[in-house]
Structures are given as C-alpha cells and as structure tokens.
Amino acid sequence: MTDETAEGWFAGLDPADADAAAARIRDGEAPEPADWPSAAVERGFAADAEEYYDRLHEATVAAARAGVRERELADDQQLIHAVRAMDDCDRTANELAERVAEWAGSRRDDAGTGVEYARELADEGEEATDPAEVRLRSLAGRVAGLSTEADDLREFVTETAPTVAPNLAAMAGPVLAARLIALAGGLDSLAKMPSGTVQVLGAEDALFAHLRGSAPSPKHGVIYTHEYVRGTHPDERGSAARALAGKLTLAARVDHYGGERKPQLDTELDERIAVIRARTDDGSGGEADAGGGDGS
C-alpha cells in the first residue's frame, strides 16, 4: 500500500506555517493515498495522530474557506454580466416598444403604448395577412421576447446576488446589490471603496460636473432607488444616502472578507434611518448629523 515516492500534503512543511499548509491542501496531488497520519508522525510533522488530525483540521478548513471565497469572487463577474444584460434587455425592449406603438398608431385607432401593448399585439389571435401587419406583429413579438428575457435575467440576478454578497443583497435588495457590484467592477473593488464613493456610484456625470465647478455635489447615485433614500423627505435625503452608503460599504466588506451573514448591520441601518426620518416627521431638522453614518 505504501508508495515511497508519494508525498503527503505535509511533506517539508513547517507545522507553524498555516498558509503554506492550506496552499498545499489546495494545490497538492498524489497518485494514490497512503497512511498519512503515520507518515506525518514518522517525519516529525506531528507528535502523534491526534496532533496530526488537529493540524489537518486546521489546514483543510483554511483551504476550503480560501477556495470558497475565490470561487465566489469569480461568481461576481457572472453577476455583473447578468445585471448589465438585464438592463440592456429592458432598455432595448422599451425603445422598440416605442417604435411598435408609433407604427401601430398609424394603422389603428385603439393602439396602446409600452411593452405591455407590444405583448398584446404579439398575442393577437387572428392571423395577419397584410404584409405590414405581419412585420409589425413580428416586431412586437421581439419586444415581448426581450422583456421576458429581462424578467428571467432579473430572476437569475435575484437568486445569484445573495450567494455572491449575502449581506449586501439583504440590505440593498439583490438587484441594487448587483448594480453596485457592476458599477464598482467587482465585489473586491466595491469592498475597497470609501463610502462617499459608494454613495455617488452611478452619478458620475453629476459628480464630474460638480468637480468642474458647474454643479452642486450629487447626494446619491444608483442607491437613490433604495426605499431608504427615495422614501425619505427631500431635506434629509442626503443624510439618508450617507447612512445607507456607509452601511452598504460595511456589508460589502463583510461579504468580501468574511462572508458570514450579519443581520445586526440591517438593524443598525434601520435604527439610523428611523432617527433621520424622525427629524422631518417632528419638524426639528437641523445639521446635528455632520459626519455621522459612514465608516470610512
């Protein structure tokens, strides 16, 4: 059973070097198994089998953790393609739906508008004989198909985002989480951004106008779609956006560096937003909040 040429994962390792051990578990190979516990004790890698298994446990857990993280970081690129494709399909469907509506309006009095009307037109029962009507309905069918594709992509994004970034997806909602990751270029880049940058992601035009001196600084970018910004009184939206961006940044960091779900982040944000909203509810308002919220 023992093959003298085969080497175990521990061969030549310093027992104290946990990183090297994890790397060896991940990248090593052997043509066949051998009695590794005895070999390790013989070589002095461990005093006895118990110590060997303790070290093996530590090394396999570290290797699996690192492997999982790496694999899931690669998944963030798939998420980025999906959310961009989703937006492309939505945008193109809307654009073509306008063309369908305009064309249909030239042919009938009861023509409607939008993707929904294109769907109705595509599903219309009787067979078209007029060649222009055939083309119009075919185009309407393409709109319906693109819109269905957008819905399917949204579903994929909704399923995938929580596996890539569980905390960010829980706090932002899966689609906004995916958009933030896409705008940053990856979960890795998002996790390294200061929260002031996260706050204005997606508002680059407004930000550069501001930097040129021709506009006020933008209060929020794509996070505007979050209920905590949109649903807050306009006077306090800047504070709400700052608080939200701060917590989203923390969530992205937890997801990138650890990956454990931390529900207390959501609770902290809920409480912070309640405080901000109370200022407009009771009319007290004011600038007492300078500097609060973001953790950069």
Next chain:
Amino acid sequence: MSDEANEGADGAPDLPSGVERRTFDGSDRLATRGEPVYGEPTDGEWRAWNPNRSKLGAMLELGMETGLAGGETVLYLGAAAGTTVSHVADFAGPTYAVEFAARPMRELLDAVETRPRLFPLLKDARKPETYAHVVEPVDVVVQDVATRGQAAVAVANAQFLGEDGRLLLAVKARSEDVTAEPETVFDDALERLAEAYEIVETERLDPYHDDHLGVVARPKGDS
C-alpha cells in the same frame, strides 16, 4: 467483519454504535450525538437524522447491510451542505468530506467547526489524485454525488478502500439520464461498478428518495 456478529435479534443489522433510535415529538427516529446543523429536532445532545434528507439515513432506516459499526475512517463524496456527513462524523472516526460546489461548502464549514475530526475538501470527486495527498486509506467510502457518471466516480475512488472496506453508494437515476427508465440506469451503473467492486446488496430507497438505488459493495481483492 462477519455479518452475523453485526446482526440484531430481529435479523436486521444493528445500528452502528453512536446511532440510536430515539423518540422526537412522539415518533421513533434515528439520531446521533452532535451540534445541530440543519434545524433538525434535538433531545439533549441527540439530534434526529432525517432519512428523507439523507440517502445513508434511508439505507440505515431500511435495514441495509452497511457494515457500519461506528468509529470507522470515512471518505464521504458529495458532502453538500453537510446534512449527512455531519451525522457520519458524529459516530465515525476521522471523516473526509469532499464537495466541489462553493455554496454548499460554505454551509458545510459551519458543521465542521464543532467537529474536529471532520475534514472539508473543496475538490472534484472525479479527480481523486487532487485529494489523495490528504486522504488516508479508509474503512468506508460513502458516495452521494448528483452528477453523471456516478459509477465511474465510485470506481475511481476504490483506491481509498482496503480489502475489508465498504462502498455505501446512492445512485440517483435522474442524474444520469432524466429520460431513461431508472431500472436501466441502475443496471448500467451496477455493471460499471463491477469493474472494481463486488456488489453485496442493493435496494431502492423508496419511499424516502424516489428513483434512487442504495448499493453496498466491497472492493475486488486484486486492486
């Protein structure tokens, strides 16, 4: 290794030491001792082992000749989120858990935390050379992988078993071919298995798992 020694009074094999029948909410269920993993009912340090969620649990529930006595070294292929392998680690000795998908591995790591002799390996069970430098020869290989070529995986991993070793395999018909009759799939799988194993017992895992075949096998002597 005699099967008689491993048999209870009613003719069914005894449960491995460390696995017991206990009462949870009025019903009699398999149980092992350990930290709960997937929200299963507990009774003190015992936790119920649900045969509907575990092929190996179903094999024990159905009284198959698993040959398990408790304390074995185990190579578990297709550990997923750790539902079954956590129970195995509760009653077995050193247990190597191979799983290729990242998401379930993340959950498996939680089960591993409280089980110091359960070793997670983020590896492809079709490539045993990528973990043979870590896994020692074992007493039992448990396999529950939901990919095509399940028998080929078992054959490739026969090298981990000594001559007294056992393969405890669940073949999922739908993983091989959704359109084929399960019987045909099972026959093909058993034929392929015969390259490296002698089949000891087979049994359908109904009603716990539809279209699954439980297989107990011994490695052929000369490999």
